[in-house]
Amino acid sequence: xxxxxxxxxxxxxxxxxxxxxxxxxxxxxxxxxxxxxxxxxxxxxxxxxxxxxxxxxxxxxxxxxxxxxxxxxxxxxxxxxxxxxxxxxxxxxxxxxxxxxxxxxxxxxxxxxxxxxxxxxxxxxxxxxxxxxxxxxxxxxxxxxxxxxxxxxxxxxxxxxxxxxxxxxxxxxxxxxxxxxxxxxxxxxxxxxxxxxxxxxxxxxxxxxxxxxxxxxxxxxxxxxxxxxxxxxxxxxxxxxxxxxxxxxxxxxxxxxxxxxxxxxxxxxxxxxxxxxxxxxxxxxxxxxxxxxxxxxxxxxxxxxxxxxxxxxxxxxxxxxxxxxxxxxxxxxxxxxxxxxxxxxxxxxxxxxxxxxxxxxxxxxxxxxxxxxxxxxxxxxxxxxxxxxxxxxxxxxxxxxxxxxxxxxxxxxxxxxxxxxxxxxxxxxxxxxxxxxxxxxxxxxxx
Amino acid sequence: xxxxxxxxxxxxxxxxxxxxxxxxxxxxxxxxxxxxxxxxxxxxxxxxxxxxxxxxxxxxxxxxxxxxxxxxxxxxxxxxxxxxxxxxxxxxxxxxxxxxxxxxxxxxxxxxxxxxxxxxxxxxxxxxxxxxxxxxxxxxxxxxxxxxxxxxxxxxxxxxxxxxxxxxxxxxxxxxxxxxxxxxxxxxxxxxxxxxxxxxxxxxxxxxxxxxxxxxxxxxxxxxxxxxxxxxxxxxxxxxxxxxxxxxxxxxxxxxxxxxxxxxxxxxxxxxxxxxxxxxxxxxxxxxxxxxxxxxxxxxxxxxxxxxxxxxxxxxxxxxxxxxxxxxxxxxxxxxxxxxxxxxxxxxxxxxxxxxxxxxxxxxxxxxxxxxxxxxxxxxxxxxxxxxxxxxxxxxxxxxxxxxxxxxxxxxxxxxxxxxxxxxxxxxxxxxxxxxxxxxxxxxxxx
Numbered sequence: 001x002x003x004x005x006x007x008x009x010x011x012x013x014x015x016x017x018x019x020x021x022x023x024x025x026x027x028x029x030x031x032x033x034x035x036x037x038x039x040x041x042x043x044x045x046x047x048x049x050x051x052x053x054x055x056x057x058x059x060x061x062x063x064x065x066x067x068x069x070x071x072x073x074x075x076x077x078x079x080x081x082x083x084x085x086x087x088x089x090x091x092x093x094x095x096x097x098x099x100x101x102x103x104x105x106x107x108x109x110x111x112x113x114x115x116x117x118x119x120x121x122x123x124x125x126x127x128x129x130x131x132x133x134x135x136x137x138x139x140x141x142x143x144x145x146x147x148x149x150x151x152x153x154x155x156x157x158x159x160x161x162x163x164x165x166x167x168x169x170x171x172x173x174x175x176x177x178x179x180x181x182x183x184x185x186x187x188x189x190x191x192x193x194x195x196x197x198x199x200x201x202x203x204x205x206x207x208x209x210x211x212x213x214x215x216x217x218x219x220x221x222x223x224x225x226x227x228x229x230x231x232x233x234x235x236x237x238x239x240x241x242x243x244x245x246x247x248x249x250x251x252x253x254x255x256x257x258x259x260x261x262x263x264x265x266x267x268x269x270x271x272x273x274x275x276x277x278x279x280x281x282x283x284x285x286x287x288x289x290x291x292x293x294x295x296x297x298x299x300x301x302x303x304x305x306x307x308x309x310x311x312x313x314x315x316x317x318x319x320x321x322x323x324x325x326x327x328x329x330x331x332x333x334x335x336x337x338x339x340x341x342x343x344x345x346x347x348x349x350x351x352x353x354x355x356x357x358x359x360x361x362x363x364x365x366x367x368x369x370x371x372x373x374x375x376x377x378x379x380x381x382x383x384x385x386x387x388x389x390x391x392x393x394x395x396x397x398x399x400x401x402x403x404x405x406x407x408x409x410x411x412x413x414x415x416x417x418x419x420x421x422x423x424x425x426x427x428x429x430x431x432x433x434x435x436x437x438x439x440x441x442x443x444x445x446x447x
Numbered sequence: 448x449x450x451x452x453x454x455x456x457x458x459x460x461x462x463x464x465x466x467x468x469x470x471x472x473x474x475x476x477x478x479x480x481x482x483x484x485x486x487x488x489x490x491x492x493x494x495x496x497x498x499x500x501x502x503x504x505x506x507x508x509x510x511x512x513x514x515x516x517x518x519x520x521x522x523x524x525x526x527x528x529x530x531x532x533x534x535x536x537x538x539x540x541x542x543x544x545x546x547x548x549x550x551x552x553x554x555x556x557x558x559x560x561x562x563x564x565x566x567x568x569x570x571x572x573x574x575x576x577x578x579x580x581x582x583x584x585x586x587x588x589x590x591x592x593x594x595x596x597x598x599x600x601x602x603x604x605x606x607x608x609x610x611x612x613x614x615x616x617x618x619x620x621x622x623x624x625x626x627x628x629x630x631x632x633x634x635x636x637x638x639x640x641x642x643x644x645x646x647x648x649x650x651x652x653x654x655x656x657x658x659x660x661x662x663x664x665x666x667x668x669x670x671x672x673x674x675x676x677x678x679x680x681x682x683x684x685x686x687x688x689x690x691x692x693x694x695x696x697x698x699x700x701x702x703x704x705x706x707x708x709x710x711x712x713x714x715x716x717x718x719x720x721x722x723x724x725x726x727x728x729x730x731x732x733x734x735x736x737x738x739x740x741x742x743x744x745x746x747x748x749x750x751x752x753x754x755x756x757x758x759x760x761x762x763x764x765x766x767x768x769x770x771x772x773x774x775x776x777x778x779x780x781x782x783x784x785x786x787x788x789x790x791x792x793x794x795x796x797x798x799x800x801x802x803x804x805x806x807x808x809x810x811x812x813x814x815x816x817x818x819x820x821x822x823x824x825x826x827x828x829x830x831x832x833x834x835x836x837x838x839x840x841x842x843x844x845x846x847x848x849x850x851x852x853x854x855x856x857x858x859x860x861x862x863x864x865x866x867x868x869x870x871x872x873x874x875x876x877x878x879x880x881x882x883x884x885x886x887x888x889x890x891x892x893x894x
Contacts, residue, residue, distance in 0.1 A: 248695065250765050251765045254769065299742050
């Protein structure tokens with residue numbers, strides 16, 4: 001197909017839906033992407049471009065003829081364009097912005113003027129604004145003239161002569177009215193709006209709570225600046241969830257699909273945290289060093305080291321991933337740390353007791369069944385392992401749950417307290433707990 | 448406010464938006480919920496109920512007067528009702544279904560007839576269906592009459608006399624036409640549709656790819672059965688992401704918000720996996736037992752056990768969370784396992800070499816700076832730790848990336864191969880690698 005028959009392609013391509021075509025060509029070499037883009041009409045080329053993955057977009061940007069690129073950028077929705085520019089090198093963006101049509105250039109510069117991560121960067125000025133004294137006929141005439149360039153016709157906005165937002169109304173409400181009705185008849189003057197300076201996190205929360213297709217953005221005086229649509233919010237939410245999950249797994253966010261990110265870049269993103277964790281984990285060797293004398297006297301103690309410390313790490317991973325997810329869903333906030341702590345104190349204690357009992361029974365069972373001989377002092381040994389488990393699991397649950405809240409409190413991303421990070425923390429402290437408990441139980445016998 | 452002034456409340460409540468009101472009362476005791484619901488008009492009560500969290504809904508269901516409950520259930524959107532019924536005990540559902548109005552009862556039974564986790568369960572039959580020979584005036588008249596009960600007026604559907612779906616058209620396309628145009632003039636006969644029997648996972652993927660507000664559902668003959676709207680898909684996606692993350696952290700999915708799930712239930716959900724992991728981790732004690740002789744001869748080997756095995760676990764957690772997320776985004780499929788394996792072989796090797804070098808340098812440095820004396824054989828010891836790290840990190844990356852794909856292949860949820868699970872697996876095998884490498888390097892000297 002995509003070999004020689006250019007004429008056939010030229011006829012076939014425009015009949016395909018943009019998402020399907022984007023999906024088809026996304027993994028093709030850039031040379032074939034270029035052919036496809038040369039054959040597509042401008043409007044469709046722009047749509048397909050918007051659907052491509054970032055890495056395919058980047059490849060194309062470097063190769064497209066400058067005129068085609070400028071034409072496509074002029075044609076893109078302002079919010080998608082801002083989004084694209086955010087990922088590109090500033091020098092390249094500057095050149096491209098200068099080449100835009102005056103009106104698009106003004107819009108772009110305005111949107112790029114809002115702080116990174118602010119609602120302003122997600123905004124598009126292509127909304128439909130109505131006046132309250134218009135009749136339904138006026139409204140539908142207006143939509144017929146301006147609907148094509150609007151980002152959505154599902155939510156319409158009513159503003160006064162100063163541009164101040166008065167209401168947002170769903171298209172359904174207009175469609176249900178007789179043609180003689182006026183806009184003011186269906187206004188309820190109740191609306192939710194975002195501020196352009198607000199964080200995108202706030203926008204996510206508002207969209208989640210109100211389940212709207214679009215929310216208006218106003219300035220400090222209530223003037224309607226633009227709208228944020230659900231598709232941008234969903235892309236943002238998906239990106240944030242992906243970052244959360246990758247960070248939770250103990251890696252930097254990849255920012256590119258797993259199979260597409262260059263190998264060297266992926267190793268870079270993963271090595272950083274692994275080395276940090278490794279350096280942290282080195283303290284286990286130091287901690288073990290303190291107890292070298294005890295280990296020499298009772299090698300049997302060393303046998304349970306991985307078991308005991310990993311249980312703390314597992315309890316910590318559990319707690320940290322539950323809390324991080326609950327935070328990103330807005331269920332848990334820093335202000336409720338005390339409730340979380342109380343829950344984890346009780347849950348950690350219960351989990352610790354369960355594992356402690358299982359551990360003690362395991363040692364007693366192996367001893368009783370003569371599967372292994374832990375020596376004459378196996379009873380205090382079993383108890384030492386059991387009690388150490390209670391302490392370590394409790395400590396793991398507390399550390400795992402409090403760390404994300406603490407990080408958030410001091411302004412870091414809570415997801416940075418990844419499961420491996422908590423595990424490392426708990427490994428080192430767990431060793432100290434284990435050997436201290438063991439010393440208390442076995443002092444005078446094994447030690 | 449919500450204390451005594453019932454009259455004031457009765458005036459205030461209807462002016463509040465349903466999501467806001469739901470948010471306000473969600474954490475209130477059930478007695479206050481009941482008061483609020485008694486004061487609300489039916490339509491708004493139903494909307495507020497739909498926005499409440501599952502636990503608040505459950506509390507209310509047990510306490511509302513049967514008549515009010517039936518009235519509300521009759522008033523609910525069919526898809527929301529199916530969703531609610533799925534969570535309730537079958538006996539209760541049966542009673543409630545019998546009490547529904549005949550038409551609603553028929554719809555509910557039909558929707559409940561589709562397999563659990565199928566697209567059918569997400570579907571609503573309240574869509575707007577048009578004929579291709581209608582004029583725009585006919586269309587808008589129809590919407591005016593039937594739009595109030597439709598789930599969406601943003602996507603409209605064209606069917607033939609047999610009910611076979613011919614096209615889906617965005618309301619924008621109708622609004623842009625002169626009143627004299629006909630439906631067939633704007634039809635392109637291209638549409639994406641779901642099958643009622645398909646898995647919800649497939650629906651998620653289609654919505655992600657096509658970025659639609661609603662998708663039609665057809666049977667095997669192409670007859671339009673209903674539509675699935677984006678809000679249901681988003682709720683589903685959020686739930687799946689939450690489950691993924693909780694499972695990745697090594698816990699069962701909680702199914703309830705962290706702060707609201709009863710403590711005992713939470714401990715239950717977390718204890719299961721912790722005990723399984725603990726039992727798995729016991730093999731570390733067994734594995735260490737095999738090398739007890741070596742440890743006795745060279746206690747120094749035991750010092751590095753936590754460091755070495757946790758590095759493998761960390762590498763495994765990284766790989767597993769990257770792959771699980773990539774799978775749920777549809778970037779990685781089982782069929783591409785070979786590509787993943789090749790990437791992880793190379794990445795794992797690179798990461799292993801990096802950590803191996805850091806580890807070897809650490810031992811040499813401590814020895815050189817006289818921070819610690821690892822004895823006369825510190826060079827082979829340092830090399831043994833370094834080479835063991837290469838092997839273990841490589842193995843961790845491979846195991847962590849392949850396990851989710853393997854689980855998916857045999858029909859399990861890939862997210863079950865949680866980070867702690869991979870860590871446990873790698874801990875046990877990592878010990879064997881470590882002591883084997885150590886034996887090879889230190890045989891004849893320390894061992």
